[in-house]
Amino acid sequence: MVKIAIMGYGTVGSGVYDIIKADNFAYEAMNPIEIKYILDIRDFPDHKEKEIFTKDFNVILNDDEIYCVVEAMGGLNPAYEFTKSLLLAGKNVVTSNKELVATHGPELLRIAKDKNVNYLFEASVGGGIPIIKPLCSSLKANKIKKIAGILNGTTNFILTEMVEEGKSFSDALKMAQVNGYAERNPAADIEGHDACRKIAILASLAWGEYIDYKDIPTDGITNITLEDVDAASKLGYSVKLIGYADKRDGLFIWVSPMLVRKSCPLSGVNGVFNAILVDGNYLGTSMFYGQGAGKFATASAMVADVIESVRHINAKKAYIEWQVTEKSSVLPVSESENRYFVRTKEKQDRIEELFGKVSVSSINSENVFVTDVMKEKDFEDKAKTLGVISKIRVLDA
Amino acid sequence: MVKIAIMGYGTVGSGVYDIIKADNFAYEAMNPIEIKYILDIRDFPDHKEKEIFTKDFNVILNDDEIYCVVEAMGGLNPAYEFTKSLLLAGKNVVTSNKELVATHGPELLRIAKDKNVNYLFEASVGGGIPIIKPLCSSLKANKIKKIAGILNGTTNFILTEMVEEGKSFSDALKMAQVNGYAERNPAADIEGHDACRKIAILASLAWGEYIDYKDIPTDGITNITLEDVDAASKLGYSVKLIGYADKRDGLFIWVSPMLVRKSCPLSGVNGVFNAILVDGNYLGTSMFYGQGAGKFATASAMVADVIESVRHINAKKAYIEWQVTEKSSVLPVSESENRYFVRTKEKQDRIEELFGKVSVSSINSENVFVTDVMKEKDFEDKAKTLGVISKIRVLDA
Missing domain, CATH: 3.30.70.1150 (ACT-like. Chain A, domain 2)
Incomplete structure (x- = not known):
């Protein structure tokens, strides 16, 4: 029996709870998984396991039985302080928090390596799509040349509505909000900030060097018009919001709308789906496609990370390092x-x-x-x- | 320094050699990798490392320094006897041999588990596309509901030529042969036998129960006409050769041409590319796309498996089990x-x-x-x- 805790009982955190309650993954993890605590500042008086809820982070931090913690709180604080304390205490941490990974990744990964624990974040990019693990293992023999990803489902939904239904940007945005795909304040999505964190994480993984997301030129889709998508379509292209990274002597990296030729597999990625195209020196072009968000898609990726961590419970952990260079290797887009x-x-x-x-x-x-x-x-x-x-x-x- | 051997110095085996010679992957594997032997019945008198070639399998089997062996021989014999002996001797084996995995998988995987070594075969399905590893780890929290794959590049090239260039089946086949995508005797590809081995492996992995490829009804593309692809296209479909598996109370599994709606991401997979669509209970639909064959694409997947095995050199190996049931759970297609x-x-x-x-x-x-x-x-x-x-x-x- 391996005991874990979940921090944050929102959409994703409760998804992790539901999945592990339905199956303790004793076979997959070679050890049954049990949820000992859930940390949340809110009360859940009607929850059938209300006794496992706590508001005190130190209960989790100081419990030697807790082997792995699922951080599904989001945001930088207190997720950063909590994660750091847990790793320093020798606990494994699994997260979907792209903001935290993109901001404090190098420090948290270094602590994880020093303490021989995992800091795993498959769910931080592409929701449930396996992309972090493939980049870190299956593609390990390749030198990555290029990554181009549709990394944000909200903007892809909006662009798809514009192309297929002839809707204006603002009508398509309203439709995304009505469907629950876009927040009331949609800036993080439509201005490209969400995709920016994600391409920063992918580039850091692909080349082992920390890319600060603040160095990434980021344009959203707010200036894309129906006339653009229509003219592009007539020339044989789709318009997509692309997180792009291309390593040569230095790194070209940006988030911006781009025209994608209809014969490219990214072109057919529609609606809220995400896809990441990876170009390796041996493999050539590969693509990973699926649901980039959603309660259970994201939660299932986090549970897979928990299983991974538990499976190697007594082993030396595979680690990731992101070197921080004095001078950013990001080249000017110009x-x-x-x-x-x-x-x-x-x-x-x-x-x-x-x-x-x-x-x-x-x-x-x-x-x-x-x-x-x-x-x-x-x-x-x-x-x-x-x-x-x-x-x-x-x-x- | 970890020492390995390569068995079979054909297209893929020499690709593995070239990749490891270009980089010993000391960082990725946490230990430099060195090729100590190459087994081949042929002579390579002009090879720059001709001293490492051997024709005697026992040299490899009996050398305690050999930690991992890359089996790139293909065919059932002697690959089966060699692999079994190596696993029994406590050596890790990495292979691209779909025929061997599909035929003797249960026995070889059981020996690997007993001996705490890896028997890894990412390259046996989809060439360089990461699909075995994602099924075994990233998607581990999901129950797989369905797999549908374009698993054979030759037939996909032929069908693409028929659709896009209006070529007849026989003209498209000739074109595939001229381009080196099809063998002089193309039966294994066009009659679906290659795809059959691959869907057998994927289904066995997805559901942990050995599916004997001989139980899989298999139709190739030899009866598909230009009129079929044309009429299908007018109704909004592409014709693809699909390896299909669908788990309900039992398993429906087959290889046959199928119509794929143009909005399905499999529909846009053209030429020699492969793609595997996986439907999980939490993740929903995901797809893995890339080059399903080719010297370096396939070899890079084998090298990634070698790295994986070396990385966990002193750890308990993650194993795969395929239970053999007395009665096949494959349901009649009817x-x-x-x-x-x-x-x-x-x-x-x-x-x-x-x-x-x-x-x-x-x-x-x-x-x-x-x-x-x-x-x-x-x-x-x-x-x-x-x-x-x-x-x-x-x-x-």
């Missing part, structure tokens, strides 16, 4: 080379004067084209003089 | 319930008489329709009386 989708009212002659021979389509009395590959700063210089209605990076995959 | 795509010359009246109100499309002077969900034996009884040009199961996903 130095990146991409193709760009452009909508303009200007004539073909003027377009070709600036961008050379490109295929120009006339759509809704505008001229629409995709440039050749060029440096972003050169593109921006030329775009400034053109009178551009909109411009979106194109994903080369 | 009892399965599906929708069916039908092409016929008969009139709408006659169709509705048999199948009730269905939407009938007139395509190339035939009537084409998809039935409601019905038991396969009932469908077959009715189809017999209709005069059917072709009939294909529809994937409900």
Whole structure:
């Protein structure tokens, strides 16, 4: 019998409770799992196990029987202080807290390594989609060249509604709110901050170097119009909010809307689904697809992490290290080379004067084209003089 | 320093050699990996490490320094005898040999468990795509409900050529042979035997019970015509060769061409790519996509398994068990319930008489329709009386 605690009895935390109550995973974990405490500041007087609830974190911290703690509180504080104390006390911690991992990952991972415990966070990116584990084990023989992910279900739902139902951005956002996919204050999703934490975690894992999410240029989808998705579609592309990272001499990394060619498997990822495309030097392109959020999808990933930790109960733990460099290796986006989708009212002659021979389509009395590959700063210089209605990076995959 | 051996220096075996020579994975495996022997019956007099080649299996078997052996020989014999001897001698074995795993998996896995060593076979299904590991760890909290996979790149290439280039089956097959995707004798691929071994392995893993591939009804794509893919496409479907397994009271499992709705992510999997859709009770639908074959894709999955095994060098190994039941739990396909795509010359009246109100499309002077969900034996009884040009199961996903 291995005893664990759950911190935070919200949507995800109660999902973890429900899953473990339905099956103690004695076979999978090679040891039955029992929930000894649930920490929450709220009262649950009608809960059938109300006696296991506590408001005192120290009860969990100081109980030597507690082997693993599921942190489903979210937010930075007190999740950070609690997690740090638990790891220092030699307890394993499993989390879905992308904010905490993206902010304090290097320190928490170092403590976990020193104490020979796990700090596991599969559920922090892509909900229930296995992506952290594959990056850390199955793809271990590969050098990762590129990651491009649809990492936020809310924005993908909105963009899908715009493409498939012809809804405006604001109508699609309302629809997402009505369906419970978007918060009343949707800024974290639609401005790209959620995807930014997630691509920071994936890039840190892929290259073993901590990427501070504050160094990642982040654009959301608030400027994407129905005219954009319509013109893109006519050229054979979908518009997706992409968390992008590309390692060469340094790292190009950003969150922004990008055009995805319809033959790319990311293009067909619709609604609240997420998908992460990973390009490895040996494997080539692979993709991981599934539900990026939701109570049980996310909770099942956390339970899998608990099982993983319990399975290796007496073993040396596999650890992850994120080196913190003095100078960020993130290169300025202006130095990146991409193709760009452009909508303009200007004539073909003027377009070709600036961008050379490109295929120009006339759509809704505008001229629409995709440039050749060029440096972003050169593109921006030329775009400034053109009178551009909109411009979106194109994903080369 | 951990010493390993490679058995079989063909395409995949030499890929493993090249990858480990380029990087000994000291960091990833927490211990540098060195190749001490290569077993092959052929001579490689010009190889830069010709001194490590041997033709004598016993050299490897009897060397206590050898911790892990990569079996890249293929075929049942002598791979079976060699693998069994190595496991019994307490050595870890990594393989891409789907034939061997599908045939002798239960025995070899039991020996591995008894000896506390790994028998790992990520590369046996989906080449470099992480699917075995996710099924065994990341998805561990889920009960798997359904697996549907495009498991053979050759047949998927042929079907893609038929759909996208309008090629006949035989022209598409020739094209696959010219490109090196199909063998001169393509039976194992086009008749579905390769996919059959792979779905047997996935089903055995998902439900912990050995599924004998000989119990799996297997149809290939040799009867699929251009008219089928064309009519299917007009109804909004792609035709794919699917390895299918669906657990209810018993197990429905087969390999056959199936119609996949274009909104299903499997539908966009084209060319030699593979993808496996997994439906879990908590996670919902997830999909794993990538190159299902190829020297370095496959070899990189084997190297990841070697790393995994080395990483847990002194630990209790996680094991897999496939229980062998006296009576196969595979249910007769005739009892399965599906929708069916039908092409016929008969009139709408006659169709509705048999199948009730269905939407009938007139395509190339035939009537084409998809039935409601019905038991396969009932469908077959009715189809017999209709005069059917072709009939294909529809994937409900």
